[in-house]
Structure formats: C-alpha cells, structure tokens
Amino acid sequence: MNPPAFLTAQFIVSTITAIIMVHVVLITVAYSIYLERKISAYIQDRVGPNRVGFDFGLPGLKFLRGAWGLGQPLADGIKFLLKEDYQPRGADKALFTLAPMAIVIPALIGFAIIPWGGTWVIGDIHLPLINWTIPGGPVQVAGAAVNIGIIYILAVASLGIYGVVLGGWASNNKYSFLGGLRASAQMISYEIPLGLSLLSVLLLTGSLIPTRIIGHQLTEGWLIFQQPLAALIFFICILAEANRAPFDNAEAEQELVGGYHTEYSSMRFALFFLAEYAHMVTSSAFFALVFLGGWDLIPFVSTLPIEAAPGWGGFALVLLKIFIYFSKVLLLICFMMVIRWSIPRMRFDQVMQVAWQSVIPLSMAHVVMTAVLVYLDLDTLLPLLLANIALAAVMLAVLPLLPRATANQKVRLSGSRFHPPIGERVISRPTDPTALDEHGVEAVVVASR
Amino acid sequence: MHGCLTSCGVLPGALNLPMPPLAATEVGSYAPVLLLIIMAITFAVANVVLSRIFGPRREGNIKATTYESGMDPVGTARKRFNVRFYLIAMIFLVFDIEIIFLYPWAATFPNIDHSTDQAMIWLARIFFFMLTTVIAYIYGYRKGVFKFD
Numbered sequence: 001m002n003p004p005a006f007l008t009a010q011f012i013v014s015t016i017t018a019i020i021m022v023h024v025v026l027i028t029v030a031y032s033i034y035l036e037r038k039i040s041a042y043i044q045d046r047v048g049p050n051r052v053g054f055d056f057g058l059p060g061l062k063f064l065r066g067a068w069g070l071g072q073p074l075a076d077g078i079k080f081l082l083k084e085d086y087q088p089r090g091a092d093k094a095l096f097t098l099a100p101m102a103i104v105i106p107a108l109i110g111f112a113i114i115p116w117g118g119t120w121v122i123g124d125i126h127l128p129l130i131n132w133t134i135p136g137g138p139v140q141v142a143g144a145a146v147n148i149g150i151i152y153i154l155a156v157a158s159l160g161i162y163g164v165v166l167g168g169w170a171s172n173n174k175y176s177f178l179g180g181l182r183a184s185a186q187m188i189s190y191e192i193p194l195g196l197s198l199l200s201v202l203l204l205t206g207s208l209i210p211t212r213i214i215g216h217q218l219t220e221g222w223l224i225f226q227q228p229l230a231a232l233i234f235f236i237c238i239l240a241e242a243n244r245a246p247f248d249n250a251e252a253e254q255e256l257v258g259g260y261h262t263e264y265s266s267m268r269f270a271l272f273f274l275a276e277y278a279h280m281v282t283s284s285a286f287f288a289l290v291f292l293g294g295w296d297l298i299p300f301v302s303t304l305p306i307e308a309a310p311g312w313g314g315f316a317l318v319l320l321k322i323f324i325y326f327s328k329v330l331l332l333i334c335f336m337m338v339i340r341w342s343i344p345r346m347r348f349d350q351v352m353q354v355a356w357q358s359v360i361p362l363s364m365a366h367v368v369m370t371a372v373l374v375y376l377d378l379d380t381l382l383p384l385l386l387a388n389i390a391l392a393a394v395m396l397a398v399l400p401l402l403p404r405a406t407a408n409q410k411v412r413l414s415g416s417r418f419h420p421p422i423g424e425r426v427i428s429r430p431t432d433p434t435a436l437d438e439h440g441v442e443a444v445v446v447a448s449r
Numbered sequence: 450m451h452g453c454l455t456s457c458g459v460l461p462g463a464l465n466l467p468m469p470p471l472a473a474t475e476v477g478s479y480a481p482v483l484l485l486i487i488m489a490i491t492f493a494v495a496n497v498v499l500s501r502i503f504g505p506r507r508e509g510n511i512k513a514t515t516y517e518s519g520m521d522p523v524g525t526a527r528k529r530f531n532v533r534f535y536l537i538a539m540i541f542l543v544f545d546i547e548i549i550f551l552y553p554w555a556a557t558f559p560n561i562d563h564s565t566d567q568a569m570i571w572l573a574r575i576f577f578f579m580l581t582t583v584i585a586y587i588y589g590y591r592k593g594v595f596k597f598d
Contacts, residue, residue: 015484169527
C-alpha cells in the first residue's frame with residue numbers, strides 16, 4: 001500500500017524540525033531575557049539575577065537552590081501567569097486582546113525557512129504497522145523547504161507591525177498611542193534599506209532559496225567579506241526592525257513610559273516581550289544565513305560536507321551543523337545586547353533621518369554598484385571588497401559637502417557659560433574647596449565655536 | 450519553475466552545486482508552516498486564557514483609568530496626529546512595492562549570460578528604476594518629506 005502523496009520524507013523531516021525548533025526558540029527566548037539581565041548587570045558592575053534556582057522551596061531539592069539564577073525565566077513565567085490581566089477603561093476590548101497575539105504569532109513562525117541543519121540524505125522510511133514505505137532522498141533540515149524562502153521571512157517579519165499599531169491604538173493611552181505611531185513609522189522606514197541591502201546580496205547568489213544561498217557562500221566565501229557595507233546596513237535595519245537600542249524609541253522609558261505596552265499586564269505583556277526576543281532570534285538567524293554562511297564553520301575553507309549521509313553518522317553531522325548555526329545566532333544576540341547597553345538611544349527625528357537621508361540612498365547606490373559589478377562579471381571576493389571600501393570612502397568624502405540639518409540643534413546663547421563673548425577673561429576653577437584638582441584654567445576667549 | 454528556467458535556456462548550465470532536487474513548488478511543502486501557525490495561535494491564545502483563569506480580579510474606579518504620570522487623564526488618546534506619519538506610510542508603499550518587484554530581477558540577473566544584448570537591457574532596467582526612484586526621492590526631499598523637526 002502506498003502512502004498519500006503529501007507524505008514525503010521532506011514533509012516528515014520538516015514537521016519534526018518545525019516542532020523541535022519552535023520549542024528551542026521559545027527556550028532561547030526565555031533564557032535570552034536572563035542573558036540580557038546578566039549582560040546588563042555585568043556592564044553596570046552588578047551581579048544580576050543569581051537567587052532563583054530549581055528547588056521550588058522544597059527541602060529535598062536544596063542542592064538545586066541558587067544555580068546562578070537559572071530558574072529566573074521559569075519564575076518570571078509563573079509570575080506573569082498569576083498576575084491580574086487588566087484592561088483599562090475605554091480600551092478597545094477586542095483589539096486590546098488581539099494585539100499581543102498579532103505580534104507573537106508572526107514572531108513564532110518567522111524562522112520556519114531557516115535551514116538549520118543543511119541537507120541530509122535519508123534512507124527509505126518504513127512504517128511497520130500500516131506497512132507504508134516512504135522513499136528517502138535528500139531532504140532539508142528546515143521547518144519548511146520552500147522556494148521563496150527569503151520572501152517568506154521578509155513577509156512574516158513585516159506582519160509584526162500590526163501588533164505594535166493595534167496595541168498602541170487599543171490602549172486608549174497617550175503614551176501607548178505615541179509609542180505605536182513611532183514604532184510603526186520606524187519599522188516601515190527601515191524595511192526599505194533592509195530589502196535593498198538584501199537585494200545586493202541576492203544579486204550575487206542569484207537565488208531566493210536558503211540552501212542555495214548557503215551553497216554559494218561555501219564556494220565563494222561568506223558574503224560578509226564580499227558585501228561588508230550591505231551587512232552593516234542589514235544589521236542596522238534588523239536592530240531597528242526589532243525595536244532594539246539604539247533604535248528603541250517605541251518604548252523610550254524616559255519619555256514614553258513603556259510605549260505601546262504601557263497599559264498591558266500579565267501574560268499579554270509577556271507576549272510582547274517574548275515577541276521582541278523571538279524577533280531577535282529570527283533576525284539573527286536571518287543575518288547568519290545571508291552573511292555568515294549558515295552552518296559553515298570556517299570561511300574559505302571547506303570543512304563540513306554539504307550533504308549528510310544516511311544513518312547515525314549523518315544525523316550527528318546534522319546536529320553539529322545545527323549547533324554551529326545556533327552558536328552564530330547566540331553570538332549575534334549577545335552582540336545586540338552589548339550594543340543595547342553601550343550605546344545611548346537616538347532621538348526619534350535622528351532615527352528617521354538616518355533611515356531616509358543616509359541609509360536608503362546608500363543602499364540604493366550599493367545595489368547599483370553590485371549590479372554593474374555582476375554585469376562586468378567581477379562578482380568575486382576582491383573586486384567586491386574593493387568596491388565596498390570605495391563606496392564607503394566616497395560616502396565619507398561626500399558627507400561634509402551635504403547640507404546639514406539645522407533643526408533641533410542647540411541654540412547658542414551668547415554670553416552664557418558655554419559661549420562666552422570674545423575677549424572675556426574666563427577663569428575655570430573648582431568651586432568646591434575640597435576638590436582635589438586645584439589647578440584652575442585662566443584664558444582669554446579669542447574665538448567662538 | 451526551476452525546470453522551466455533550465456530548459457528555456459535562461460539558466461545556461463545553471464548552478465553546478467550539488468543541490469538536492471527541489472520539489473517544493475507543491476503546496477504540501479507549506480504544510481509545516483500551517484502546523485507552526487496553529488502552534489503559534491494555540492500558544493498565544495492559551496497564554497492569555499490561562500492568565501485570565503489564574504489571575505486575580507479586582508475592579509476599581511481609579512484603577513480603570515489609563516496611566517498618565519499620576520494625573521487624571523485628559524480627554525481621549527485617539528486624537529489627530531502629525532501628518533508626517535501619513536507621508537511616511539505613503540512613501541513606504543511606493544518604495545517597498547518597487548523593491549518587491551526587483552526581487553525576481555535580482556534572482557535572475559546573475560544567471561543570464563552577460564555577453565548578450567539581453568543582459569544590457571536587464572542592466573538598463575535597474576538604472577531606469579533607480580532613475581525614477583531618485584527623481585521621486587529628490588522631489589520628496591525638496592518638499593521636506595524627510596525632515597523631522
């Protein structure tokens with residue numbers, strides 16, 4: 001008896017991969033919140049969460065107490081579940097509930113096309129009870145082996161905006177409303193350079209299929225070496241798309257309280273947080289796929305075979321590839337967190353000006369440059385690298401010649417402490433008598449800045 | 450689609466990488482995505498419902514007001530907002546749709562033979578696209594669309 005047509009080896013492997021990876025991503029998300037707290041603590045010279053273990057208050061499990069605070073995500077989850085799910089007066093009831101769902105669902109399906117384990121040639125699968133034999137062959141260890149891979153991930157990532165807009169609108173809170181507006185404007189603005197920088201990569205690979213993109217990088221070297229400028233633009237854009245610092249204007253605590261999730265509590269608030277971190281995982285995996293060679297270990301050196309053989313040896317190779325891929329994702333997540341705790345937040349008008357007046361023109365020029373190089377058959381490592389450096393040099397050379405934005409600049413108050421009038425004698429000395437530095441500076445102002 | 454490209458001569462020799470034959474044009478390859486969507490919806494709904502069940506319920510008149518830094522809320526939040534957000538949305542539509550139309554171009558351009566006249570036309574297309582986009586960009590810039598102050 002023959003199995004139904006849809007039941008192919010690829011279908012079985014994809015289903016298993018999808019189910020496993022959604023759990024792996026959820027656990028990664030839970031622990032990346034822990035990781036973020038730890039990293040921020042060490043950057044700020046604190047210790048971070050270090051109390052909650054897995055002892056659950058039971059005397060028999062005393063040896064699990066502490067455990068570097070690794071029980072923190074679990075405790076957080078239980079706490080969220082037991083908190084009151086409150087809805088303020090005047091909130092749009094349906095949309096208020098729909099918004100966290102609308103943001104978490106795209107975040108959890110985005111990574112479906114990521115080819116975690118590469119290609120695996122498997123043997124025939126025999127199901128004994130119903131006596132079906134499913135023919136084996138090369139399958140991709142990915143949630144979904146579809147031809148439009150890159151388009152899928154872009155499309156799903158864009159859906160996350162709906163949750164932000166709905167959450168801001170439904171809350172009936174002015175902070176939420178402003179946060180939602182800002183976030184949606186920022187996310188749609190940075191989607192354009194994201195697509196354009198991806199375009200200059202697709203011009204080299206000539207395919208939208210994730211496996212082919214990795215295959216191209218196996219032979220030609222990782223694309224971050226060929227298109228460093230595109231990689232930089234892409235990374236800036238995924239930071240802005242995920243509402244991460246220095247682009248976290250949507251939830252700028254000092255001005256907007258919490259942004260679009262100000263009025264949320266309990267598990268609905270947790271879903272917003274979860275979606276943000278799941279988005280980080282997906283975009284890091286996307287970056288690793290496009291620029292860091294996916295599961296490839298060392299650039300320019302062929303170390304791992306492209307196809308894993310049938311049997312346990314091949315399975316071990318697939319696991320190794322998944323491990324390498326996931327390590328890259330985790331490294332990128334750590335990098336994002338270090339950026340968040342090192343770089344101050346940009347003002348909203350600066351964020352939008354960076355998008356529309358610098359990143360978008362630069363990425364358009366980059367696409368044209370790549371197209372010309374591909375036409376001239378110069379799409380190898382050295383010409384591309386040189387062209388990228390040349391474009392960056394041209395950008396830096398042109399930068400002083402461009403008109404400067406005069407809005408939102410500090411108004412110079414002549415005669416003030418910072419801008420004393422010319423010819424005045426300025427004495428700068430610590431006023432505190434106990435100050436250690438007693439050497440004052442005494443000078444005459446000759447020119448104003 | 451891939452088969453057509455090779456047989457129609459668009460992809461001479463195609464890619465010589467040892468890639469598996471991709472039978473992914475079938476609808477069946479999207480079935481795991483459907484499964485993922487169902488799992489994600491279940492996860493989202495279950496979490497909200499569970500916190501409804503386990504969480505306490507305490508109503509209050511003051512508690513039901515929205516947060517406005519401790520002050521009594523003034524009016525509604527759904528007011529008129531800056532028209533720049535609307536402009537950004539419109540410009541985004543123009544740019545994003547143009548970029549989406551460029552993806553098939555980008556996926557095919559490296560695969561065609563670059564010594565033919567056809568390749569020249571393909572290159573001219575991107576230049577024409579960029580020309581129209583740059584004109585639109587300069588117009589928008591002159592109109593002050595990209596100014597945020």
